[in-house]
Amino acid sequence: MDEAAQRSRLLSGFAETIAQAKERAAQKTHETKIEAINFNFFYGSFQALRNINIRIPSNQVTAIIGPSGCGKSTFLRAINRMHDRTPGARGEGQLMLDGANIYGDLDPVKLRRRVGMVFQRPNPFVKSIYENVAYGLRIQGVRDKRTLDEKVEMALRRAALWDEVKDRLHKASGTALSGGQQQRLCIARAIAVEPEVILMDEPCSALDPIATMKIEDLIHELSDSFTIVIVTHNMQQAMRVSDMTAFMLMDRETRAGELIEFAATDEIFTNPKDRRTEDYVTGRFG
Numbered sequence: 001m002d003e004a005a006q007r008s009r010l011l012s013g014f015a016e017t018i019a020q021a022k023e024r025a026a027q028k029t030h031e032t033k034i035e036a037i038n039f040n041f042f043y044g045s046f047q048a049l050r051n052i053n054i055r056i057p058s059n060q061v062t063a064i065i066g067p068s069g070c071g072k073s074t075f076l077r078a079i080n081r082m083h084d085r086t087p088g089a090r091g092e093g094q095l096m097l098d099g100a101n102i103y104g105d106l107d108p109v110k111l112r113r114r115v116g117m118v119f120q121r122p123n124p125f126v127k128s129i130y131e132n133v134a135y136g137l138r139i140q141g142v143r144d145k146r147t148l149d150e151k152v153e154m155a156l157r158r159a160a161l162w163d164e165v166k167d168r169l170h171k172a173s174g175t176a177l178s179g180g181q182q183q184r185l186c187i188a189r190a191i192a193v194e195p196e197v198i199l200m201d202e203p204c205s206a207l208d209p210i211a212t213m214k215i216e217d218l219i220h221e222l223s224d225s226f227t228i229v230i231v232t233h234n235m236q237q238a239m240r241v242s243d244m245t246a247f248m249l250m251d252r253e254t255r256a257g258e259l260i261e262f263a264a265t266d267e268i269f270t271n272p273k274d275r276r277t278e279d280y281v282t283g284r285f286g
């Protein structure tokens with residue numbers, strides 16, 4: 001084959017790869033994991049969320065930003081029915097996971113198995129590191145020691161904590177770790193049961209910059225396998241970790257939280273459509 005023919009063959013091969021990558025990207029963006037349609041949320045007579053419409057894509061990181069009190073945590077918690085035990089708290093309208101209504105068809109226990117949560121303050125149990133991670137697996141009925149060992153190790157490795165704790169899995173309590181390690185332990189605990197979605201409510205706000213960086217790296221890696229929704233007050237963090245960003249704001253009169261804009265993260269930060277988004281991301285508001 002002469003050089004020109006070879007080059008054109010190479011190029012067409014290359015073009016195919018690009019086309020495939022584009023197709024994959026397109027598929028990735030279009031697959032919806034969580035969808036809200038006219039979703040409202042109330043605490044008694046107070047409406048905390050009004051008419052939320054959003055499609056959160058599968059296997060991507062979606063950041064939720066907005067001023068304090070605009071309903072970010074309320075929305076996040078609604079996704080795994082964390083409000084069930086709050087008297088008077090109720091959702092209305094549709095909030096769906098893979099097309100099934102979270103407040104209708106889905107059993108809350110099964111739902112929480114599919115949707116894990118990581119909180120602002122690391123909350124490890126007063127149990128060994130191993131038992132912290134094995135906790136959910138034991139609840140699921142996993143008894144076999146080898147299976148438990150394997151799954152605990154895998155979760156700790158994926159949470160980038162294994163090397164730091166492998167020598168004291170049974171000796172040290174989860175609460176004896178540093179704040180950043182505790183947060184990675186909580187992430188390991190969440191992913192050990194292989195959920196589909198991980199919700200994170202300001203997971204780094206109690207951590208120093210280095211521990212924060214480790215969690216952010218981790219979020220990147222985990223988004224290959226999980227759909228991640230993260231609430232953050234840190235604009236740089238939203239830019240660094242997320243593919244999509246949702247901006248919420250509280251209505252001045254009714255005080256109900258609304259979704260103002262939802263788009264690819266670079267759109268939200270470089271070319272927002274709504275003036276209020278622009279004011280917020282440029283620091284002129286809030």
Ligand SMILES: Nc1ncnc2c1ncn2[C@@H]1O[C@H](COP(=O)(O)OP(=O)(O)OP(=O)(O)O)[C@@H](O)[C@H]1O
Nearest residue numbers: 043046048067068069070071072073074075086257
């Ligand atoms: N358990 C509750 N009972 C009654 N009202 C509540 C409850 N939790 C939250 N709210 C109210 O709902 C609104 C939204 O609160 P939410 O915690 O979702 O805001 P947020 O955006 O997460 O704020 P922050 O950035 O400060 O964490 C607020 O007005 C808050 O006072």
Ligand SMILES: [Mg+2]
Nearest residue numbers: 072073074201
């Ligand atoms: Mg909150």
